[in-house]
Amino acid sequence: MMALPKGMRLLAAATLCIFVYMLAQIFRTPGEMHFPTTPPLKKYQEWDHDPQLDASGEPPEPLHRVQGDNYGPSNPDSDRIKATIISLVRNEEIDDMLKSMNDLERTWNHKFNYPWTFFNDVPFTEEFKTKTRAATQADVSYHLVPEEHWDIPSWINMDLYHESVSLLDEFQVQYMSKTSYHQMCRWNSGLFSEHPALRDYDYYWRVEPNVQFFCDVDYDVFRWMQDHNKTYGFNINIYDDPHSVATLWPETLKFLEDYPDHVHPNNAREWLEDGSKRPENYETANGYSTCHFWSNFEIGALSFWRSQAYRDYFDHLDRAGGFFYERWGDAPVHSVALGLFEDKSKIHWFRDIGYRHIPFWNCPNNDKCSGCVTGQFTDGEKWLNREDCRPLWFKYVGMD
Known part of the structure; x- marks a missing residue:
């Protein structure tokens, strides 16, 4: 067999070296990986806080702050923009809702007096209305979710739905057997932005019962979003149970x-x-x-959910049935859509807003925060640190 020329042998050797090097990079452990502008990543089980939180949590200037009565609750010419705080909540969650309201009012909204907009699939009780009105100086309104937005769609095969519930219950998919949870996820995914009560608003801040806010925020968050051309703001970024969204990505690729x-x-x-x-x-x-962005905290521009791209996407997913046959949550659905259809530079991490929704936290290094430990991510269960997906976001997008 004729020997290869010396030049070809050298080229083959160089190619082999490059191939071996690439394999070595592919099989490096997460603990050995480095992001371009961040400290080396630890293995997830070793994370006790996010090193990115060691820096100040101050947002960039310019900011809109209260001056005189420019955000006064009764000022018809206030500096408030077309924005509202929203919550889908049940009557029996009144005590937990008041905890959330009191925290957000204390740390932020008592200065800016943005209206609260409550939604329920049944009429609100007078007790709920009386107690929530007393918790804020801002306007409060109460609205029913339309039956056609809450009911299980006619195209869902109920036999298949019940079979799916039984199957995914075996995999311990949380809330799989609760029909109302599927209805809630579907509504929060694609129907909330279509409610007439939000017709005149451009931005929203979603707040759920039994969440906590730890930091004094002294600027108009909504105006900051508008001034900086941001579409979406998140606080916590984690992994989901793959069994709950098994066909979400294949359906997305079809779309x-x-x-x-x-x-x-x-x-x-x-x-x-x-x-x-x-x-x-x-x-x-x-x-x-x-x-995915944990959507129990989200500050967003309603224009994105009303865009043709998102309406087409939601309609495709809705017809596929995964809100019921699996447990597609609004968090992964929103996140996939934002990750594909929006300019990633328009998605902002609100690192300066201290927040907790059991069992995860966002606690900045900021002297305006109290009640949490800087960089705390979980309720003390260290194994939960592996759920943190922010390192991937920092890698591909950055920290803004």
């Missing part, structure tokens, strides 16, 4: 085949698809990393 033009050129698709840093024994959901 993208029909609507490729909806994908934004500066998207965050890598964040959605990179499963390399998932904790040990975790799986991706058919190509989806399951990273």
Whole structure:
């Protein structure tokens, strides 16, 4: 057999070296990986706080702060923009809702007096109305979710739904057997923004019962979003149970085949698809990393959910039935849509807003915060630190 020329042998050797180097990079452990501008990542089980929180949590200037009565509750010419705080809540959650209201009013809204807008699938009781009105100086309104937005859609096969519930119950998918939870996720995913009560608003801040806010925030968060052209603000970014969203990504890929033009050129698709840093024994959901913004805290522009891209996407998912046959939550649905259809630079981490929704926290290094430990991420269960997906977001998008 004729020997290869010396030049070809050298080229083959160089190619082999490059191949071996690439394999070594692929099989490096998460603890060995480095982000471009951050400290080395620890293994998830070793995380006790996010090193990014060691820096100040101060937001960038310019800010809109209270001067005189420019945010007074009765000022018809106030500096408030078209924005509201929203909550989907049940009558029996009144005590937990008051805890959340009192915290947000104390740390922020007593200065700005943005209205509260409450939704329920049944009429609110007089007790609920009386107590919530007493918790704020701002306007408060109460609204029913339309039956056609809450009822299980006619195209859902109920036999298949019940079979799916039984199957995913075996995998211990949380809330799978609660029909109202599926209805809530569907409504929060794509129908809340269509409610007539929000017709005149441009921005919203979602607040749920039994959450906590720890930091004094002295600027108009909504105006900051508007001034900086931000579409969405998140606080906590975690992984989801892959069993609950097993077909979400395959259905998304089907949608993208029909609507490729909806994908934004500066998207965050890598964040959605990179499963390399998932904790040990975790799986991706058919190509989806399951990273998502925890939507119990979200500050957003309603225009995104009303856009043609999102309406087309939600309608596709709704017809696919995964809100009932699986347990597609509004958090992964919102996150996938934002990651694909929005400019990732328009998504902001509100690192300066201290927040807790059991069992996760966001506690900044900020002297305006009290009641939590700087960098705290969980309720003390260290194994939960592996759920933190912010490192991937910082890697592909950055910290803004």
